[in-house]
Amino acid sequence: MADGAHAHDEDMEPAEILSTIQRAVRARGVRWTGQREAIIGTFIDQDRHLTAEELHQLVRAQDATISAATVYRTMNLLVEIGMAAKRHFNGDSASFDLTIGKGHHHHLIDVDSGRIIEFKNDEMEAILATIAEQYGYRIACHKIELFGVPIDEPPAKSAPDE
């Protein structure tokens, strides 16, 4: 099958993702509140990596009473039920991104602009599975981050020291 690198092929549509999460949340016996719907809905609509603070800013635009604490609690809930992943791209604050409704994808980070490109590649996945197997493991999940320098870029200053 396709084993070249694809951007994200297809994803579930926002409404479907939201209702799936809602079901998952309720299935856990956890309540579905207006705040959670606003926060998670916004998160889904943005369709990108967000820090808790960024998400809080966005959510405040539609409901100024929502607190940062609730945003943190909601994101942690999503991570706990496996619908989102927490990552540290920088050293300071954590970024979250949806894991549901999107195929397995990884990140190619433009070291000049900081832009994050998502990709996936079956051949690579296969090799990783093989490697894990050699050590006696079955992969539960994985994170891949490539830091790249644009090829067509004019000659950069010098040696990228990080």
Added chain:
Amino acid sequence: MADGAHAHDEDMEPAEILSTIQRAVRARGVRWTGQREAIIGTFIDQDRHLTAEELHQLVRAQDATISAATVYRTMNLLVEIGMAAKRHFNGDSASFDLTIGKGHHHHLIDVDSGRIIEFKNDEMEAILATIAEQYGYRIACHKIELFGVPIDEPPAKSAPDE
């Protein structure tokens, strides 16, 4: 054959790594102090991922006067000069690991025990380079973390809920 996964093949010896770092530090016009030697030396000897706090504990054993602040400052210095990398395996504190004297390696993390296995694989590196190229990038560096479940493990309790 030989392009499967290898553990770490060869590394520079501790003393050589230390003197290389010392040279790099001095070359930057930065002073080489007893604290830095103790901290960096310990870090090299441990030859594994350490959080600043863990390293501080270890260093204290040989010099109780060294402060946590100095450990942080020293690790940041190593990262700045490209001799170490800062990672976030968990959500809380950052871990550091040497990047000098060791071939490109990645991590296979045992989700049950938390044990970290380092590996490298040329075929995988080649594919990653190809993927980046397709997007118009040349890889500057990359991080790969596989989270695995032991295959020969006795039937675990069930869903490792948390």
Added chain:
DNA sequence: CTTACTGCAAATCATTTGCATCCCT
């Protein structure tokens, strides 16, 4: 109705920083 959820503010935790002192170079 019950009890989980929320906002707020205080509490944590990891990491950084101001400052007086110290010691590499």
Added chain:
DNA sequence: AGGGATGCAAATGATTTGCAGTAAG
């Protein structure tokens, strides 16, 4: 000597948590 480096403690910044009021089921 001279200025960067260090220790200590206070300052930060991100994230968590206790509590009393509020709302989901």
